[in-house]
Amino acid sequence: MAPILQLRAVKAFYGQSEVLHGIDVAVEEGGMAVLLGANGAGKTTTLRAICGMVRSEGEILFAGERLDRRTTEEIAGLGVAHVPEGRGTFIGLTVEENLRLGGYTRGGRPQASMQRMYGYFPILAERKRQQAGALSGGEQQMLAIARALMMAPRLLVLDEPSFGLAPRIVEDIFTIVERIRREEHVSVLLVEQNATLALELADHAYLLETGYVVASGSAKALADDPQIRRSYLGY
Amino acid sequence: MHQLLQQIFSGLSAGAIYASLALALVMIYRATDLVNFAQGEMAMFSTYIAWTLVNAGLPFWGAFIITLVVSFLGGMAIERVIIRPVENAPVLAAVVVTIGLALIFNSLAGWIYSYTVQDFQSPFPDRPVLGALITTRDLGVIGVTLVMLALLFAFFRFTATGLAMRAAAQNPASARLCGIRVGRMLAIGWGLAAAIGAAAGIMVAPVLFLDPNMMGGVLVYAFAGALLGGITSPVGAVIGGLIVGVTENLVGTYLIASQLKLTVAFALIILVLVFRPNGLFGTAIVRRV
Amino acid sequence: MNESATAVGTDAPTAGRYAGLSVGAWRWIGALALIVLAVVLPFGLSKYHVFELTLVMIYAIAVLGLNILTGYNGQISLGHGAFFAAGAYTAAILMHYYGVPYWATVPPAALICFVLGVLFGLPALRFEGPYLALVTLAMALAMPQLLKYFDNWTGGQQGINLIKPLPPAGLGIDRDRWLYLVVLAVLLVAMRIAANMLHGRTGRALVAIRDHPIAAAAMGIHTARYKTLAFGTSTLFTGVAGALAAIVVGYVSPEGYSLFLSISFLVGSAVGGIATIGGAIVGGLFIQFVPNLANDISDAAPGAVYGLAMLLFMYAMPRGVVGSFGPWIARSMRQIAQHRAGFRSK
16 A cells, blocks of 8 residues: 655755755555654654645655645645644634634535534534633644544644643543544544654654654554663653 | 714714724734735725726716725735735835835826816715714715625624634634635735725715825824724724724814824824723733743 | 844954955955045035935934834834934024024934933833834824924924034135035944944843843843833934934925925835944935935836835845845855865855
8 A cells, every 4th residue: 555645855944954854754544653753853844844834855745746846725735634733723713713714625514524523522512612712732732633634634744732731631632533543534644752652553653863764663663672662762 | 062972973984984994904914914004095096996987977886896896906916916025024124115105106196197186076965964963974984884894894704715814814824734825815805905995095085085195194093093992903993993083083173273183183092002002902912932 | 024133243254364454454444445435525526416415424324313223122113203303403493593503503402302212212112013103103293293383483384594504714615515524424423333332232232122022121131221222312313313404404394304204214224224334324325316316217206116116125125235235245254254264164
């Protein structure tokens, strides 16, 4: 099965500085891949490169289409849903409006999709008329994921969904993400600092260090690797 | 007492004009963080277009609609061609561009239409009603403004494009991730602002008489009104504009030294701002560290 | 959007001597050459051109004042025309009613405008961005009205006619060239003062306040004091320029100090480069010559040509002429120095 997302020799730049030095990453169709690494390793930059938010070189292929020359809006329109660092919710708008915006590219009537989102995240149904800014961190994360799903994407890109959240909430969210992956038939690319949890869920893992991929393989293989366990899993 | 009420009502009519232009300013500010100093001159130019159409024999409301459409398209074009190059430049560069644009429109109008003051017939007869408290013309101005604001409100609240525009103004990066073409939203915003300005210009031309310098004073008061209401709040812009209109009228009526009308009116507005530095309804710009 | 402009105090490229002299020495020679040129220039030009250049320098001083406020302190002012007027009328009133000699009117004009600037700067502390623009706009609009109103002092609509000063006897030069040299001297002094102020502690504090006000306050910089100081100094410079204008032109009237003047200063500041000192001169040139050129190009719509010029300058050089070329020159010289020192530059 061809991977739905393929990065080949991708470099990324902030101004004149080269931050990613030619990385190869792939996400299998229907699978979940995770990017691990310390702060500043280039994980978020990779996600930004995929969505056209930073200057990049190299090949980025999504379901046969090249993403690397396109604008962020076009990439979203092709079916890549990105939940950025810090969630990126529209805090001045209501929960319902946030969801509607997620469905912007699909047009038509979003009611059915919104109902499905409320099914995954019942708490959002309760708060649908409230301003998104009034939601708790965990609720905002759920809203951000729901908004991304409203796009009916083929690839869901999640940047540190566990950031700043209590462990219980993180578990809930990851359970839902796993459920979504199966029921919505969506492939997932995940960036996580919480390596243990991520490696349990993912099929494939990549370890980034200062802009290079230093290790890659099945999630289980990386989880069992003693060096990685010591450096990143802490035991 | 009667005179006071009269002045308040006619102040509301002027205020409706200021409110419209203030709303246009706020719309553009929310989307692009920029005060469009050319808003008044654009409105003036649009009014000349309407005047030309009316003189050519078109009925008033036909000319009105056509002018608004043309202004909408013109506003979009201006955003794409004139403003886009300095969107990511320092703010002052964009400010200077709008100032230059204002000069261009003013000068072009003078060249094409001459500086002779022209008559512009209002569609509303100028008859006093409600016990001579207000004229039908003033009522007409207020009415048109209200209809326009209602349509605008409905657009932003209930349509997908309106929602997308609000999103693009608040958080352009996230909007892009939703597939929203932020650039196009900006252009539409400028188009709408230009159309609103055109309506304001057409409404005020019968009162101020049409000449290239007609909107200079209006812009200044509209700017004050927008800030008084809070530069980030559309509702505030409208209320601010109305307050400024009434204030200007009352100061003009009751102040002995009428040459100082502008000075005193502004002094009062600034006095209010000293106590509310973000305007009556504006939100403070929260600086995160 | 408003990123920090050139670092305060352009860092000189480091190592290297060129033809036996250090970079610093070359800069002194360059500056001296320019000054000599400026002094000699009026004697090769017609009286009218000398007058125009004098005005250029006066506008440069005014724009320099605005640069201090806008460029280094990040506060936008639409009202500097009002302070220009204040300086001009101070000089005019002192000369006309009290017979004060022309050169003695400049210090009082400076002082009064400084005080006015501090007085307006204090409440202006509360306002940011467009709100400050509104307050300064109000000043610019109020000034002509106030000038016409207090006509006992100001001569109202008619203004005040002044006698142009005579050059000192025995010097053998005429009035226009003498005034040119006087203004040139003031401009050089102003630039020196501005440079000292802005490339030193005060300048760094101002830039810190402009770019990261919260961090600046956390570091113990007395934000209010510096901002007020910036306002007062800025209006002082512009007031001095106004006084000189009154002396050189020989006439003050409310019409000459309209909103258009304030806007011209702002545009000149932007075109030259708001956070620069040399940019003030470019600004002065722009304000004086471009409107005239526009008149030559188009009889019917000169304003459109002037406006178009503003657009083109901002598209080509959004940071102003000196603001764009300054860093480019510094970068090029750094690359040359690195290359000579044996490093490959990127």
